[in-house]
Amino acid sequence: MSGGLAVLWKNNVNCRVIGSSINHIDIHIVERNVPVWRLTCYYGFSERARRHDAWNMLRQLAQVDGLPWFIFGDFNDLLYASDKSGKHAHPLGLLDGFRAAVEDYSLTELELTRGEFTWEKGKGTDNWQFRFRFENVWLKEPSFYDEVSTFLSGIPTIQLLPKLLLVSSFMAKWGRNFFHKFRDKVKKQKEVIDGLINRVDEDGVRSYFIEKYRLDDLMKQEEAYWQQRAKTIWLSEGDTNSKKFHAQALMRKKVNRIDFLRNDQDEIIDN
Structure with missing residues (x-):
């Protein structure tokens, strides 16, 4: 009711939460015939003044263990200027800072298969989605x-x-x-x-x-x-x-x- 994160999984998946905060949930996942791997569901600080805190948090999460690691969610950050659409360019310092945090631990970006942008202000594109508001x-x-x-x-x-x-x-x-x-x-x-x-x-x-x-x-x-x-x-x-x-x-x-x-x-x- 007042914000937060939640992760749901099916009964046939063996998940164990190993850590969490208001910005992330860390999980070990055990699958049949697959080595144990780690999933981090992440939501970055929305305040621009706290970008350094977000980057340092990524560095801390990367050192938790040596398992294969997949992290996804809303980072509230951009790797490249082309990731943003609009007339106002994203500050170069923020691009460099987030990119450095990603490169420090050899993280590799997975390309989106649908929708060029994760957030759109209005209609006008083929990928714009229906927004539901309860009255x-x-x-x-x-x-x-x-x-x-x-x-x-x-x-x-x-x-x-x-x-x-x-x-x-x-x-x-x-x-x-x-x-x-x-x-x-x-x-x-x-x-x-x-x-x-x-x-x-x-x-x-x-x-x-x-x-x-x-x-x-x-x-x-x-x-x-x-x-x-x-x-x-x-x-x-x-x-x-x-x-x-x-x-x-x-x-x-x-x-x-x-x-x-x-x-x-x-x-x-x-x-």
Whole structure:
């Protein structure tokens, strides 16, 4: 829930964890008719100021034992300038430092067989992959649980990753349809209330409040939808300390401020 690393393996593979930290998990793997070998699953420091710590960590890991060693993961580093796409060149000092750490222990890079880059900012390439985002507002729709459960029960017994991809694709499609239908539901619900607002008979008043409660529930769902998006935008762009977010903060303060109240005698109360 708060970050970290995890390694999963099948029951027919004999694995023994020999060490770990917040940046790596070290494993000895025993296979039939194959000498014992070592696997390190690695995640490098994301902070550029800690690159030297990452390189020194690689050097320390390389000295653990003399077994055949395979290390993979996200190094947050580049060996060559060509490994990066974009107008800003990667600093030469960082390239040289990481390359030196790799060469110190004769590590050999395995070429990627698919996808030239491990991370892409946006669409536009043949290798761009689908990104799934779960919407909190879906949990407020009763039919969500039933439809996802029905879809899950229809999936044959397969490995975990393909199953997750199938379910996430289904939920993403469900979410798109839900949002389009949701806007129609809000519009129709407002029309129902407009038709009841002028009624003064007991049944009319009762119906008005029932339909008003239903509209309130829809509004809460819509609020959850946009609240999640607002937080996502803030998390992705708020640290830039830009004028845009300063303006948003000032506007929010202005909107939330109450300058005065007016009582039943139409007097302004401002203290």
